[in-house]
Amino acid sequence: MDAVYWPPVSLNTFGRPVTQSEPVFLDSSQGTGVRWEDVDSVQIDSHGRTFNSRAMIYVGMDVQLGGFLYKGTPNDPGFDPTSPFNNPGTYEIKRINNTPTLRGDQVLRVAFV
Numbered sequence: 001m002d003a004v005y006w007p008p009v010s011l012n013t014f015g016r017p018v019t020q021s022e023p024v025f026l027d028s029s030q031g032t033g034v035r036w037e038d039v040d041s042v043q044i045d046s047h048g049r050t051f052n053s054r055a056m057i058y059v060g061m062d063v064q065l066g067g068f069l070y071k072g073t074p075n076d077p078g079f080d081p082t083s084p085f086n087n088p089g090t091y092e093i094k095r096i097n098n099t100p101t102l103r104g105d106q107v108l109r110v111a112f113v
Helices: none
Strands: 003-006 024-026 034-037 041-044 050-053 056-059 068-071 090-092 095-100 107-112
Touching: 003 056, 034 068
Parallel strands: none
Antiparallel strands: 003 024, 003 068, 034 056, 041 050, 056 107, 068 090, 095 107
């Protein structure tokens, strides 16, 4: 499955991520695609607070907390690459799990939004 990722750039005065970076296309044909599972779960963020996660996304590249993920492609009708906030169905990454294999040659990356 394809997705679009906006890395976080900075935080505003309220501690919320401000995204003004170029979106990155996570293309399944290039090995950077995602597996997006729409599943509700309760997670704990990096500050120890619980939050309701809407989806668990297996990603093929490193992503960062505070970034945003959109399920789809830049070719979707109405897609606006200038800001994740202009695209319904775009979610902030609130937790990341990176689990290496025993040999350390691969990493399973899971983002929770």
